[in-house]
Amino acid sequence: MTEVLVLIDAPDGKVTKPSLELLTIARRIGEPSAVVFGDADTGVLAEHGAEKIYTYDDAVYSDYLVGPKAEALTQLVGEVSPAAVLTGSSTEGKEISARVALKTQSGWIGDAVDVQADGGTITTTQSVFAGNFTVQSQVTQGAPVISVKPNSVAPEAAAGAGTVEAKTADISDGAKGAKITSSKEKAASGRPELTEAAIVVSGGRGTGGDFTEVEAFADSLGAAVGASRAAVDSGWYPHSFQVGQTGKTVSPQLYVANGISGAIQHRAGMQTSKTIVAVNKDDEAPIFELVDFGVVGDLKAVLPQATDEVKKRKG
Amino acid sequence: MTKIVVAVKYVPDATADRTFSADNTVDRAGVDGLLSELDEYAVEQALQTVEAGDGEVVVLTVGPDQAADAVRKALQMGADSGIHVQDDAIHGSDAFATSEILAKAIEKVGDYDLLFFGMASTDAGLGVVPTLVAERLGLPAVTFASEITVDGDTVKIRRDGDVATQEIEGTGKLVVSVTDQTGEARYPSFKGIMAAKKKPVEEWSLADLGLDAGSVGLDNAWTKVESFEPRPPRTAGEIVTDEGDGGAKLVEFLASKKFV
Numbered sequence A: 001m002t003e004v005l006v007l008i009d010a011p012d013g014k015v016t017k018p019s020l021e022l023l024t025i026a027r028r029i030g031e032p033s034a035v036v037f038g039d040a041d042t043g044v045l046a047e048h049g050a051e052k053i054y055t056y057d058d059a060v061y062s063d064y065l066v067g068p069k070a071e072a073l074t075q076l077v078g079e080v081s082p083a084a085v086l087t088g089s090s091t092e093g094k095e096i097s098a099r100v101a102l103k104t105q106s107g108w109i110g111d112a113v114d115v116q117a118d119g120g121t122i123t124t125t126q127s128v129f130a131g132n133f134t135v136q137s138q139v140t141q142g143a144p145v146i147s148v149k150p151n152s153v154a155p156e157a158a159a160g161a162g163t164v165e166a167k168t169a170d171i172s173d174g175a176k177g178a179k180i181t182s183s184k185e186k187a188a189s190g191r192p193e194l195t196e197a198a199i200v201v202s203g204g205r206g207t208g209g210d211f212t213e214v215e216a217f218a219d220s221l222g223a224a225v226g227a228s229r230a231a232v233d234s235g236w237y238p239h240s241f242q243v244g245q246t247g248k249t250v251s252p253q254l255y256v257a258n259g260i261s262g263a264i265q266h267r268a269g270m271q272t273s274k275t276i277v278a279v280n281k282d283d284e285a286p287i288f289e290l291v292d293f294g295v296v297g298d299l300k301a302v303l304p305q306a307t308d309e310v311k312k313r314k315g
Numbered sequence B: 001m002t003k004i005v006v007a008v009k010y011v012p013d014a015t016a017d018r019t020f021s022a023d024n025t026v027d028r029a030g031v032d033g034l035l036s037e038l039d040e041y042a043v044e045q046a047l048q049t050v051e052a053g054d055g056e057v058v059v060l061t062v063g064p065d066q067a068a069d070a071v072r073k074a075l076q077m078g079a080d081s082g083i084h085v086q087d088d089a090i091h092g093s094d095a096f097a098t099s100e101i102l103a104k105a106i107e108k109v110g111d112y113d114l115l116f117f118g119m120a121s122t123d124a125g126l127g128v129v130p131t132l133v134a135e136r137l138g139l140p141a142v143t144f145a146s147e148i149t150v151d152g153d154t155v156k157i158r159r160d161g162d163v164a165t166q167e168i169e170g171t172g173k174l175v176v177s178v179t180d181q182t183g184e185a186r187y188p189s190f191k192g193i194m195a196a197k198k199k200p201v202e203e204w205s206l207a208d209l210g211l212d213a214g215s216v217g218l219d220n221a222w223t224k225v226e227s228f229e230p231r232p233p234r235t236a237g238e239i240v241t242d243e244g245d246g247g248a249k250l251v252e253f254l255a256s257k258k259f260v
């Protein structure tokens, strides 16, 4: 069986859930080989089906933007002729995969939400136009290079050999043009990661700047907190929590929009959520066109009651 | 003297009903278009950069006849001149082909210092054209900038990532992609609108760029769309008005769906 190269994301050595999802998808196509820059918990990779684990350990990969990683991955593609290359759909994952595709003259598909393999044919699904259409695509040249969105599949455990092979690559001077001069870690919120969470509770301009009720309701459900651009632009919530076209795309089991009108750019980031609930005091807010359940009312009254009710039910 | 080329895209209006044509490409004829709102931020940052010293802003677009509107809007905002690459053979080009056309056009411009791009186009955009153009031109790219400082031939950007805020530095000719976090883009003034009428716009064809029609367009893409379908309309949900029990009703619904 041919190898499928999977680019692993592991901040501080901890393999992310989307990376484990990629390993699961890779097994549909061939034998997963994990590609790791820096440190990663190799045990977890083997438990999720990685037969081989290629590791690259050099400061060049963390000191510069995507250039060196793209060159190293391209050299590895040349060496092992994989059936496909998979990366996550983070900005970095997309930039690396697009560059690898160009360097290897292979077709590239970005932001796939599903990847199916039928014999030798790989078909991807993407969601376009604010989630209003789904598109099935195939690569017509080279080994497909695909970036896959988080939550596309549930990661499945499967024993792999997990044979570690330390690699080196020749990095050109040109790849070192954009240097990272400082990096400040953000404080963790203690809540689930927005794009990975099963439940997202968001607040918009209707919060009036106070996210207390939204956060309390989110915590009662064990949910991540999101925000509309209006809330972010007003400085009420950090940009990394913005949901929508220029923020995160989320596709949780449950999305609760509070004081959010439902503009097309916001919808673009949440429309594919399985169940959608909204609280808004305007019964004509467009968000109500999307909901499975809606409450016309003031979030300042509705959310605290809902929070108490959840706590009561959970005992 | 800093010369900045800003790549801008003409896109179908996001608030209109966007759809596909019979050949599975984005329908660009059926809906009104405009300069991608996200590219306005790139134009704004380019204008601020040259205003701080002295310099020139050139806007570059690849697109159909109507794409001239996108160039015009950027000129009204204050850009100095425009380049519009158009050719029937471009129809259906993907990000890879588009990046090749842009790279060739940029090479033809030649004497630029910096290349600014939007973070992503508001239609099917994936935000990879900037990195692909950089790759083709062999230039470094500092992408997804939340803040840009140009100091001589050094460009510093701040990038707000998920886990960290990074400071990134590049020197020499380079590609910068600009997010909507960089600050509001200006509206064209009356004076700007009048002045734009006299600003030069060059029209280039693929032949002008030394590109063969056979290397771009729908039939030459490395990927193909097999099929597309509209997402099934959501079935109308239940809407209740809060009469002091809205929160309880909401949780009742969540419990019925096993979320609680």
Ligand SMILES: Cc1cc2nc3c(=O)[nH]c(=O)nc-3n(C[C@H](O)[C@H](O)[C@H](O)COP(=O)(O)OP(=O)(O)OC[C@H]3O[C@@H](n4cnc5c(N)ncnc54)[C@H](O)[C@@H]3O)c2cc1C
Binding pocket: A203, A204, A205, A206, A207, A227, A228, A229, A230, A231, A242, A243, A244, A245, A246, A247, A248, A258, A259, A260, A261, A262, A263, A264, A265, A266, A269, A279, A280, A281, A282, A285, A297, A298, A299, A300, B037, B038, B122
């Ligand atoms: C290029 C571009 C990209 C964009 N990207 C994004 C993006 O990524 N994400 C995003 O969200 N937006 C984005 N936008 C902005 C988007 O168009 C909207 O302006 C934004 O989503 C509005 O946020 P909002 O719903 O919180 O505010 P509003 O539209 O002002 O809605 C506030 C809502 O709160 C309700 N409300 C007020 N008070 C209460 C109360 N006490 N209780 C209950 N309800 C109340 C009101 O009835 C109203 O419906 C983008 C726009 C552009 C042009």
Ligand SMILES: Nc1ncnc2c1ncn2[C@@H]1O[C@H](COP(=O)(O)O)[C@@H](O)[C@H]1O
Binding pocket: B006, B007, B008, B009, B010, B036, B038, B039, B042, B060, B061, B062, B063, B095, B098, B102, B116, B117, B118, B119, B120, B121, B122, B124, B125, B126, B127, B128, B129, B130
């Ligand atoms: N046809 C085009 N003409 C000019 N610039 C473009 C074109 N397509 C994309 N771009 C530039 O590349 C950026 C990212 O686009 P995309 O990769 O399509 O999301 C845009 O914001 C523009 O700056």
